Amino acid sequence: MAMIKEVRIGSVKIGGDNPLVLIAGPCSIESQSSAMCHAKALKDITGRLGISFVYKASYDKANRTSIDSFRGPGLKKGLKILKDIKEKLGVPVPRQTDLILAAAKTGKAVNIKKGQFLAPWDMRHIVKKIESTGNKNIVLTERGVSFGYNNLVSDFRSVLIMKDLGYPVVYDATHSVQMPGGMGDRSGGERRFIPYLSMAAVACGVNGIFVEVHENPDKALSDGPNMVKLDQLEAMLMKLKRIERVVK
Numbered sequence: 001m002a003m004i005k006e007v008r009i010g011s012v013k014i015g016g017d018n019p020l021v022l023i024a025g026p027c028s029i030e031s032q033s034s035a036m037c038h039a040k041a042l043k044d045i046t047g048r049l050g051i052s053f054v055y056k057a058s059y060d061k062a063n064r065t066s067i068d069s070f071r072g073p074g075l076k077k078g079l080k081i082l083k084d085i086k087e088k089l090g091v092p093v094p095r096q097t098d099l100i101l102a103a104a105k106t107g108k109a110v111n112i113k114k115g116q117f118l119a120p121w122d123m124r125h126i127v128k129k130i131e132s133t134g135n136k137n138i139v140l141t142e143r144g145v146s147f148g149y150n151n152l153v154s155d156f157r158s159v160l161i162m163k164d165l166g167y168p169v170v171y172d173a174t175h176s177v178q179m180p181g182g183m184g185d186r187s188g189g190e191r192r193f194i195p196y197l198s199m200a201a202v203a204c205g206v207n208g209i210f211v212e213v214h215e216n217p218d219k220a221l222s223d224g225p226n227m228v229k230l231d232q233l234e235a236m237l238m239k240l241k242r243i244e245r246v247v248k
Contacts (some may be wrong), residue, residue, distance in 0.1 A: 002166040004207065007137045009109045010092030012052040014139060014207050015168030020244050021208035022046055022237065023094065023170060025056040027223035028072040032081050038230070039085045042213065045234045049241060054092045055085055056210070100126070104133040113141040113172060116180075120158035127165050138167045141210060142201075144176035150188070152176055154197055159204045170208035171201035178226045189226025191217065195236045202243045209240065
């Protein structure tokens with residue numbers, strides 16, 4: 001297997017010989033207070049466990065199943081909220097964009113999520129696209145593969161195949177349990193499987209875990225069925241750390 005490059009996301013180091021990193025937050029920014037509350041809680045949990053943490057929340061969910069679904073606060077307000085979290089809490093934040101090359105040209109870390117329709121070996125083409133800008137701060141994310149209608153499955157060979165490209169690999173446990181369009185006008189999910197799939201991913205050597213978290217997923221404005229309950233996250237992370245110690 002190729003040596004895994006170390007990538008910096010703000011002050012966080014992922015890949016190389018660094019321990020597991022957590023990328024987490026609600027699916028979408030529901031409000032300024034909600035975003036800050038979740039970010040602070042996640043920083044407290046990861047601080048207690050000694051886990052490096054990057055905050056994630058979408059400001060525009062443009063890919064919703066229904067036209068009536070909540071999309072978020074939009075670009076300007078959403079970026080301001082993320083900036084406040086970064087400055088007040090001192091945690092890195094990833095921002096989502098459709099413009100891969102434009103993002104790559106900034107020189108900052110670019111996290112590319114494998115489409116559920118894409119084979120892991122085909123990620124090499126996306127890696128080359130980003131490398132063509134001179135940027136080698138690349139992180140790859142596995143998120144399950146389509147399996148019939150309204151269902152995804154995880155093939156953990158993908159972790160090893162993508163690590164052969166030489167870049168850190170993250171496992172998106174949240175969207176791997178998603179059931180696209182499974183609730184008719186919106187996506188469903190089976191959050192009870194998130195801890196188990198996360199443990200399998202850590203055992204396979206991922207460099208980071210991506211989970212969407214909410215204090216009350218059943219009341220969340222998007223992706224509630226496949227989000228981890230905030231008060232259950234710490235116990236899950238403790239298990240992941242134990243598995244990581246054994247694997248390493």
